[in-house]
Amino acid sequence: MRYVLRRILAMIPALLGVLVIVFLITRVLPGDPARTLAGEQADASTVERIREQMGLDQPLPAQFVDYVTGLLRGDLGFAWHTGHPVAEDLLTRLPATIELALFALGIAIVIGVPLGIASAVRRGKVIDQITRVITLAGASMPLFWLGLLVIFVFYFQLGIAPAPTGRIGDGIHPPTTVTGMYVLDSILSGDVVALGSSLAHIIWPAMVLATGGLAMISRMTRSATLEVLGQDYVRTATSKGLSPLVVVGKHAFRNASPAVVTVIGLEFGQLLGGAVLTETIFSWPGVGSYVTQSILATDYAPVQAFTVLAAAIYLVINLLVDLANAAIDPRVRYATK
Structure with missing residues (x-):
């Protein structure tokens, strides 16, 4: 508990520094x-x-x-270009951004972690080379270019993806608002039509947004797993005749997981920031597109509020990651006391 209190108190000067920097930057913009x-x-x-x-x-x-x-x-101020308080606009749009970021993070974890493990276990083999190509492409590909490419190929050319015009199809009523996240609200309200449409609309921007996080998670998983695979206790487990699945899952990845958890937490913060471009391209009515409109309108208050909110979320995520690592690895728990 003392550690948590120290970390919370340490957030105050960090947030104050963000406040000063953002305030000054917005005032010197043309x-x-x-x-x-x-x-x-x-x-x-x-x-x-x-x-x-x-x-x-x-x-x-x-x-x-x-x-x-x-x-x-x-x-949080008043958004002159919308005519509403910034807090009201953020409460309306934040669930859309969080939903998109969570979907993107889920895709990055589901694909990136297995790829990283397979790449480490089969080092130098075909799967390792394929993973390296995927991670290199994901880390170096600009989101705005990839988003436009996805829209052009899968919407205009193939007609598979829905029109990039928001969170749900035209003529379909949004689900009853519970959390503001359309997919979850559709499930809670039992609205199958809204669920299908909201899933079809979120999957494409989520895949685009997930590319950078997938690359980072995969590379960190590979690196951490390779380091653990060279330890004596892993070789001992292998020499005892344990199956490769048990050796990798129970012994290797469990000890590599703190590094993976850390990068996953950091990537969630990155996804919230990266949503600005993705939301703009796919006309996703979240905080990212709202900030873009605010910048174009030279409206200070929304930009300042979003930056401070993103910094606060980032600091909270870092704290939660440290607590999760302490729960996973006893060595971390002892170090934080």
Whole structure:
């Protein structure tokens, strides 16, 4: 418990640093939010009045104090380009981003972990070479290019994928809202039609988003498993006549799992950030596309709120990963005491 409290307290200066950096970066970006909101034909007095309403006429230190004070009250600011509070927009869009990231992470784990294990066990063989090619392609392929390629081939050419126009097909009512995640809500409400449509729409952007995470998880799994396979206790288990499945599953991968769990946790944070491009390409109404629209509109508050929220999520994930590793590996548990 003391370790958890120390980690939570250590998050405070990290979040404060993120706040300062994001605030300053958004203020030095080119463009005038007041001018963008007023329009190019607006006169100077109108622009100045809007600037006062947005608080941009104040000195930077005063703007920062107002922003931090609002955060402490739970006020994330106002999104001028949507006409809603940022907190309201995020609550509406965040479930879509989390659902997409979870699907992408699931795909990356289901494919990446077995590939990494097989590559380590059959080092230098055909499966190892295939895995290396897959991981190299996944790590180096730009998401925006891969997303456009998937849409062109599977939607325009083959007609397999649905139109990249959102989370569910046209004419199909979304499921009853419980969590905001269409697939889970469809299951909870027993809506088979919505379930089929939401699955068909999420699988393609999730596969695109999963490519980078799949490559990293596979490479880390291979590296960690190879390191463990060279240990004496693994050779002893093999010499006792245990089956390869028991040796790899019970002895090798179990001891390699802390490294794999760590990279999985880090990749989930990366997926939340990488969703910006994927959501924009597939017209996915999540936080990523919302931030993209905010940047184009030179709207500070949503960008700041998303960055701070992503940093907080990342820090929490790191803490959960450390606690999970402590539960898996007693050596980690003793080190954190």
